[in-house]
Amino acid sequence: MTRPASHTPTVQIVVNRIPRQVPEGTSVAAALAQQPPGTTRTSVTGEARAPLCGMGVCHECRVRIQGRIRLACQTVCVEGMAIDTDAGTAPGSATPCP
Numbered sequence: 001m002t003r004p005a006s007h008t009p010t011v012q013i014v015v016n017r018i019p020r021q022v023p024e025g026t027s028v029a030a031a032l033a034q035q036p037p038g039t040t041r042t043s044v045t046g047e048a049r050a051p052l053c054g055m056g057v058c059h060e061c062r063v064r065i066q067g068r069i070r071l072a073c074q075t076v077c078v079e080g081m082a083i084d085t086d087a088g089t090a091p092g093s094a095t096p097c098p
């Protein structure tokens with residue numbers, strides 16, 4: 001028995017200038033986790049950081065989306081979204097998505 005082909009719609013995003021396809025409805029945090037190195041930023045002491053709480057509390061998932069600092073765990077990927085990791089994500093500068 002064969003499995004039916006997936007008909008899940010996808011959206012194209014651009015992560016660090018590299019185009020990627022992800023299923024529609026994927027959070028930015030999940031999209032980043034699916035590709036190496038799976039991190040969002042580098043701490044001031046040089047440590048790789050990645051989403052921790054997944055609910056908008058820890059701010060470890062700060063990335064730059066369309067030029068603005070956002071929380072990857074609180075942002076859903078949309079067609080053409082440009083995401084940059086390690087791009088000026090200073091502590092306290094994150095803006096949760098509406």
Ligand code: FES
Pocket residue numbers: 050051052053054055056057058059060061062071072073074
């Ligand atoms: S993972 Fe904690 S705020 Fe996004």
